[in-house]
């Protein structure tokens with residue numbers, strides 16, 4: 079199979095009648111990312127597209143790239159990647175910090191028709207090795223050293239075990255045994271064919287609820303529609319300055335409206351090396367930032383800092399908060415404390431994104447998670463038997479629409495469970511719908527912990543715990559946390575022969591970390607029990623475990 083055939087084989091296309099409807103409605107306009115950047119460069123070439131303050135391993139000094147420069151760089155990077163054997167349909171794992179190179183590489187790949195696989199800086203050997211193996215990745219792009227972690231070493235290890243991986247590119251001065259990203263661009267021939275708007279543009283990651291992360295295939299047409307819709311609802315235009323404070327590759331800061339939405343609107347993206355108020359506020363002030371997106375724990379940190387008198391945030395007009403539930407109490411503080419409009423956003427990399435509208439009454443903005451972008455987003459709230467529920471009653475959220483996937487990439491068994499026969503995605507979220515169409519997130523049915531916006535699939539962590547020689551069984555559940563909303567608690571049953579001299583909790587944490595897992599997935603707490611509480615039919619009752627840890631935390 080050619081790389082393009084491999085991509086197509088794992089992709090569940092939109093049924094023809096839906097594709098036609100979305101085109102007829104003007105949602106899908108036949109745009110692609112490669113051409114979008116070219117058009118913006120033609121329309122306003124000398125305007126600044128990306129500001130990177132530097133100070134990371136990709137570059138010490140500040141960079142300010144115009145649209146024309148980003149466009150030119152993407153072309154030269156595309157030519158260089160082609161010269162090094164990257165072809166349409168190749169998968170390329172991109173794991174970069176918030177650096178200008180992220181856009182140079184990603185737009186180059188878009189132009190070639192190669193697919194970025196959007197890894198996060200926090201991912202380690204377990205995740206990256208899996209992404210490379212599962213996608214058959216041809217290349218992997220990393221920084222040199224970032225946050226004290228040497229990605230070149232990780233890349234060497236991954237490369238030794240991934241036969242498909244032909245190329246490791248390092249953003250930074252010293253690439254070690256790999257290739258310097260800065261040495262790739264050239265003036266050679268560009269791509270011979272352009273990707274089609276209906277082609278898969280990239281693979282995004284799901285927070286997941288299964289043993290291994292799932293990959294989300296998004297097309298140019300569907301994703302660009304979600305950008306256009308977001309740009310409109312967030313009122314972005316050429317004068318907008320978006321601060322990318324969360325990891326750039328995550329779906330929220332990428333597309334809601336995020337950096338890609340900002341570039342779509344002809345605005346300016348300012349990359350923030352890390353999201354603390356100490357770093358972000360001065361940058362906001364210096365660059366005249368007008369809009370940004372944060373997860374709830376960071377929004378709380380910003381609110382507290384501003385209340386204590388920290389300044390610099392004054393140019394902010396809109397603050398988007400999403401990724402996890404933002405409490406009404408915190409939401410009410412945004413306008414008085416930060417002086418900007420709050421926009422709640424409830425989205426998912428699989429598609430559906432809900433926003434509160436900028437002109438919604440304060441009550442809706444502070445108590446709901448918004449309503450869908452598109453009039454063609456179909457939302458169902460159903461009971462356990464998939465029967466529709468009336469407004470106001472909490473149930474499972476199912477959705478289908480012009481930018482929601484019809485299947486994970488290459489996951490037929492899982493797709494049979496995650497999608498209804500007629501193509502609705504089972505989000506795993508429990509919501510209540512108001513007559514206005516606004517949704518209130520009430521909880522979660524999926525086996526996942528939402529650690530302040532960072533999703534942890536319980537089963538994935540349980541599998542790692544089960545690999546420990548002393549562990550007989552493991553059940554990972556959420557526990558309440560005042561700062562992150564939730565943290566992870568691992569309940570563990572030891573093998574009988576290990577009960578006399580049990581390992582300590584920290585040892586199990588160290589063990590999980592040692593298996594090369596992203597830090598945020600390491601259990602925050604480990605509890606040893608003799609047996610798990612069971613449900614009526616004998617399954618582990620996670621409900622009881624959650625209640626037990628919550629009760630024990632509540633005791634003084």
Ligand code: AMP
Pocket residue numbers: 283284285286329399400401402403404422423424425426427428447505507519522528533
């Ligand atoms: P993912 O599938 O990894 O992209 O994560 C999407 C999930 O994050 C959603 O299905 C929700 O569970 C959660 N989520 C995102 N935004 C919000 C929000 N504003 N409030 C509550 N949960 C959210």
Ligand code: DBH
Pocket residue numbers: 329330333334400401402423424425426427428431531
């Ligand atoms: O949590 C998410 O995945 C998310 C949150 C807000 C998202 O994907 C989005 C907006 O687009």
